[in-house]
Amino acid sequence: MADQGGSQHGIARTSRVRTEEQKKRDLERIKKYRELEDQVRSHVSRGDYSPSVFQLTSKLLRLNPEYYTIWNTIGWVIMLDGVLEYFSYRHYNTIFHQLLVIVVGHDPARPRVPDSWEECAPDASGVRKDNNIEAATAAAAAAEQQDLSTIKTELNFTIPLLLESPKCYWIWSYRLWILQQAIQRLRSPLARQIWEEELGLASKMLGKDRRNFHAWGYRRHVVAQLESATLQGSSMVEAEFAYTERMINTDLSNFSAWHSRSKLIPRLLEERGADDAARRAFLDEELNKIREALNVGPEDQSLWYYHQFLVLNLVYPDKHPAMTRGLTTQDRVAYLRREVDEIKDLLEDYTDVKLIYEGLFEYTLYLCQLEGRQPDTGERADLVAWLGKLKRLDPMRNGRWADLERELGLKEGGGEE
């Protein structure tokens, strides 16, 4: 078992017979690639994690970002602090250098005298100001600038690689490792600045592929760090909830955004200090929103999953209390009944969408469950009819429909078949 890195996805099949010209080109590329690899390996085998290795690793990773051992090699160089020369190499090759000057307010590659004590001391409280400490502080500041430069350069280095290989686990993972170094090596306001920029990257990547689960996971991780005490953060749940709203408004079918929303709601309501009435109003809004969406896209599974999430809140209040706190069983039955009625209305416009019948089937059973009773005669006839529709519209899952039929004893009623 392993991840899918390196496998072929969506590349059209060709004859796989190469021309002489292609063979020759392949051999040349192999030669260059392997020479580069040998160079890195010979450094590493000597235990040499010096800066000169960096130049080589950069080249190699541009050719093959999946080469995890090489990402590790850079990690070692950074851990062992052999960074300055390397930094100069990468840094002057990018426009990023200029940005860096703007961000940190000076050119980090040049010596600089700190403007104030506070600016450079990791912990200035109660420390006597004398020459030794000043010197030590200046050294610490210089070291920090060096770390900052390395961190920024590394982050910048991975961006084009991520844009090219947005599903490469190793790049995302290396980037997170570098960000962790920011927390360990920089004072927290600086580290925070670095982490804040990551939100922009997450948004950019999700703008290119709204369902990229690497990018969604990355975003969650970044937000959690920005919220943490380590980075002197505070809750971002409102902003993240608003982000899911924007993503959903752009594309109703984005289940990743709906999912994220479902995870944020309990905290959102808690932090708003929502009372029972406010929670109920919130539930009403969510139901309205998803109902409107279903009205235009009843074939979309993403919408039905979110609708199911809301219904599960009504059916299992112990497990999902956030929106349904304070609702009596009677209230919850009334809510669910309304949903069933609204879905029945969908049948006026859409007669052959199986998800509608599946929703009706499932929610009717929940109604009975909430009321602690068996389906009545009318409901039973409905269930039989809907199951008949499901079998007809969705024969792929006939095994499932047959199981439901048997479990619920709906067989003898017949159906439309």
Added chain:
Amino acid sequence: MPQNFDQLPEELQLATSAHVKYVQSLDTRKDEYDYWLTEHLRLNGLYWGLTSLHLLGRPDALPRAETIDFVLSCQHDSGGFGAAPGHDAHMLSTVSAVQILAMVDAFDELETRGKGKAQVGKYIASLQNPQTGTFAGDEWGEEDTRFLYGAFNALSLLGLLHLVDVEKAINHIAACANFDGGYGVSPGAESHAGQIFTCVAALTIAGRQDLVDKGRLGRWLSERQIAGGGLNGRPEKKEDVCYSWWVLSSLEMIGKTHWIDKDQLIAFILRCQDPERGGISDRPGDMVDVWHTVFGLAGLSLLQYPGLQPVDEVYCMPKSTTARVLGR
């Protein structure tokens, strides 16, 4: 599906000998650039290829002695295995190494010529996060339920599952569960078929399937089959042969394989094979690779396609291997 190969129409025939040749050819492509670009997957690739051959009923199509030599040449002093000589040790290649050695019945060689089972177990156990119970891929710390599953897979094959805190790991999986019955890569993450496989298989190895909401999960998994017969990995995504394994094996583990249309899935997988040059691709007409080849074949095996050896839905290895190693 008839039990006899010859009775099948042409489009439903598996190109067995072409697939065997394709797998055999993989290590002879040293004049292709891609061969070198995928060296970081070499040990995984060997596992994928060897499993394919076992399922095709040709377990001896790769030389056993060289296979063992290569696997052992990837081992580090730590006990972990890298993807190839010169590559760092990682959970994913270590699991592949253990699986390969299990398939060729060579745990004794690991003892005599390698660093020994105990050292492998120690390496894997060292990657467990003592706080959360989950596992990292290597010392650099990326965590993912893939690595947790890999640890359970390899350790159980080695008879060393007691080296890790199983209960804590199980609690971590439970925290990855979502309302739709599925599991994500970490707590809070969206359900994803690949991750569902890793979580359900890890729970199965630990004997804790009671934690799975089988009805709801089965429903989500069965909805992965879309028009054309293929399976996707998440709602509203494209189909891909690899999900013929991740989705199907999960359905099999919870006893719901009959909730999808098996014949349509068989036909889809077969449309993705290259009948002349061998191998299976993600979708019809795309380039083949050994990764999709093994998961296509494993899917066909679960679907009881005639002539294939039965696959173990938890380990993605021949049942004959897991029966021997686990004493089932």
